[in-house]
Amino acid sequence: MGRTMAEKILSRAADAPDARAGDYVTARADRVMAHEAFTVCALQLRRLGIDRVFDPERVLVILDHYFPAPTEQMARGHVIARSLSEQFGLKHFLGHAGICHQVLTERGHVLPGQLVFGTDSHSTTYGAIGAAGTGIGLTEMTWVLATGELWLLVPPTVRFVLDGTLGDAVMSKDVVLWLAGRFGTEVAQYRAIEFAGPLAAGMSVASRMTMANMGVELGAKFAFFEADDVTLAYLRSRAPAASAGVEAFGPDEDAEYEAVHAVDVSGLEPQIACPHNPGNVRPVSEVAGTPVHQAFLGSCTNARLEDLEVAARILKGRRVHPATRLLVTPASQQVAVDAAREGVLETLLEAGAHVTASGCGACPGGHGGLIAGGEVCISSTNRNFRGRMGSADAEVYLGSPASVAAAAVAGKIVDPRELW
Amino acid sequence: MVSEAPHSVRGRVWKFGDNVDTDVMAPWNTISLPWEERRKSVLHVRPEFAEQAAPGDLIVAGRNWGCGSSREHAPENLKLLGIGGVVAESFGRIYFRNCVAIAFPNLACPGIAQACEEGDDLEFDVASGAVRNHTRGVELSGAAYTPDMLAILERGGLLEMLKERFSAA
Numbered sequence: 143m144g145r146t147m148a149e150k151i152l153s154r155a156a157d158a159p160d161a162r163a164g165d166y167v168t169a170r171a172d173r174v175m176a177h178e179a180f181t182v183c184a185l186q187l188r189r190l191g192i193d194r195v196f197d198p199e200r201v202l203v204i205l206d207h208y209f210p211a212p213t214e215q216m217a218r219g220h221v222i223a224r225s226l227s228e229q230f231g232l233k234h235f236l237g238h239a240g241i242c243h244q245v246l247t248e249r250g251h252v253l254p255g256q257l258v259f260g261t262d263s264h265s266t267t268y269g270a271i272g273a274a275g276t277g278i279g280l281t282e283m284t285w286v287l288a289t290g291e292l293w294l295l296v297p298p299t300v301r302f303v304l305d306g307t308l309g310d311a312v313m314s315k316d317v318v319l320w321l322a323g324r325f326g327t328e329v330a331q332y333r334a335i336e337f338a339g340p341l342a343a344g345m346s347v348a349s350r351m352t353m354a355n356m357g358v359e360l361g362a363k364f365a366f367f368e369a370d371d372v373t374l375a376y377l378r379s380r381a382p383a384a385s386a387g388v389e390a391f392g393p394d395e396d397a398e399y400e401a402v403h404a405v406d407v408s409g410l411e412p413q414i415a416c417p418h419n420p421g422n423v424r425p426v427s428e429v430a431g432t433p434v435h436q437a438f439l440g441s442c443t444n445a446r447l448e449d450l451e452v453a454a455r456i457l458k459g460r461r462v463h464p465a466t467r468l469l470v471t472p473a474s475q476q477v478a479v480d481a482a483r484e485g486v487l488e489t490l491l492e493a494g495a496h497v498t499a500s501g502c503g504a505c506p507g508g509h510g511g512l513i514a515g516g517e518v519c520i521s522s523t524n525r526n527f528r529g530r531m532g533s534a535d536a537e538v539y540l541g542s543p544a545s546v547a548a549a550a551v552a553g554k555i556v557d558p559r560e561l562w
Numbered sequence: 563m564v565s566e567a568p569h570s571v572r573g574r575v576w577k578f579g580d581n582v583d584t585d586v587m588a589p590w591n592t593i594s595l596p597w598e599e600r601r602k603s604v605l606h607v608r609p610e611f612a613e614q615a616a617p618g619d620l621i622v623a624g625r626n627w628g629c630g631s632s633r634e635h636a637p638e639n640l641k642l643l644g645i646g647g648v649v650a651e652s653f654g655r656i657y658f659r660n661c662v663a664i665a666f667p668n669l670a671c672p673g674i675a676q677a678c679e680e681g682d683d684l685e686f687d688v689a690s691g692a693v694r695n696h697t698r699g700v701e702l703s704g705a706a707y708t709p710d711m712l713a714i715l716e717r718g719g720l721l722e723m724l725k726e727r728f729s730a731a
Contacts, residue, residue, distance in 0.1 A: 263632040279634035279660035507590040527585040
């Protein structure tokens with residue numbers, strides 16, 4: 143009998159060739175990513191008298207959640223993170239190159255078939271290139287940094303076979319939001335997802351990253367796309383050295399799934415997740431007219447070049463509505479450079495957007511665009527929990543970059559197809 | 563070594579609904595604050611909770627308790643408040659793993675939301691999965707921990723195990 147992507151990766155990483163869904167294994171990490179959490183974990187290791195990590199080559203540290211440092215305390219945290227990275231001899235301290243998942247992917251630090259633990263729930267993003275990425279907390283990260291391994295349940299897999307074509311101004315974000323609304327935010331609880339079918343095969347890596355990223359909003363431990371020709375072309379163009387010799391990777395044809403959902407997205411309307419849960423999803427027509435005070439185009443979910451291009455297409459020759467502000471936080475410094483070269487940033491700035499430094503910014507509510515009580519934000523991010531982006535009395539609506547840009551122009555939620 | 567978290571806990575119940583997320587247990591802009599400041603915003607959707615929860619109290623919740631972020635401050639905040647443990651219909655998986663790692667007993671038990679009300683006297687055992695509502699005389703069966711999970715809980719969490727592993731080496 144064949145194996146799913148999760149079974150293939152975990153049986154290799156655990157050196158347990160027969161491992162199947164439902165088995166518990168101890169698996170060895172191929173890559174470990176820590177953002178600012180590294181400081182806490184490394185200090186904890188020190189207190190335990192441990193002065194090394196399991197493999198300095200496999201640990202990646204990046205400062206993204208609090209960059210640029212919004213407080214002196216955070217600035218000190220960054221100083222300590224740099225110093226500890228040196229003391230532990232880490233080979234890959236990535237500084238402030240952008241949001242962790244974007245930077246690791248675009249630089250080829252993560253490759254198809256690898257097992258990746260990250261101190262961030264959106265580590266599922268690595269599934270976009272066929273890697274098993276999953277989020278862990280501080281204590282488990284401390285354990286992993288020291289030992290390189292972690293206990294895991296080999297998850298059953300839920301497969302979404304996606305068919306149909308998306309219309310103008312309808313994006314992969316709309317698909318994943320629709321799935322959250324239709325199947326619920328626990329459809330993949332304790333499980334892996336495989337996104338497959340012609341729609342998935344035709345998507346760019348950027349579009350796949352959006353869906354894999356929000357896999358965790360469907361409950362998933364891993365959220366895979368097959369590593370195919372699109373993936374290999376992406377990796378070879380961006381990270382030729384790191385990806386040399388990398389091959390296609392996917393499930394066996396006769397793999398066994400817990401559930402297979404065939405979905406045709408033809409005619410899908412843009413989708414909006416309403417306050418205060420990513421599963422509270424409605425078609426944009428049902429919430430059109432909701433006034434918006436802030437529009438945020440950022441985060442590991444939707445702030446890649448493709449996303450900024452879509453926003454620029456809508457904003458070109460138009461202005462951000464005077465009652466609204468538009469914040470654009472490119473997912474990485476590389477994305478910002480590419481967008482500048484293409485003239486995308488110029489278009490956004492001319493329309494009245496405020497472009498910030500790359501990082502997590504306003505998404506988790508740390509800094510760079512918090513919202514006040516009574517304010518409404520439409521956001522290209524992944525979570526609209528109560529108080530997520532600032533006041534507990536504010537409201538966050540999640541939408542695609544197209545929906546965010548259109549709302550910025552209109553000053554209210556509108557169907558982005560009207561401005562395409 | 564003294565166990566920080568016994569298998570079995572008993573206490574008075576605070577009841578919550580479905581999809582209570584990590585961000586309301588530990589808002590991002592509070593997680594770097596000293597405990598005395600950040601305790602005020604723990605589960606701020608019910609402001610009286612952080613004020614009135616007594617050590618040993620338990621939480622009963624609906625589906626997807628702890629959905630969202632990997633921030634360990636979510637279960638850590640509950641543990642620091644003195645909450646003895648949580649029984650829920652289901653859990654956000656990273657939250658649940660974090661609970662095991664910090665030796666904070668949480669048990670998934672389908673049917674608990676119907677079988678328990680605020681203020682009930684509840685007891686649960688993560689080793690057997692047994693849940694007893696002493697107020698209503700109801701017994702339920704939850705998802706017992708695996709031996710590995712129990713070992714982490716018994717030894718007081720992963721950091722204690724790490725200490726043992728590296729001092730032995």
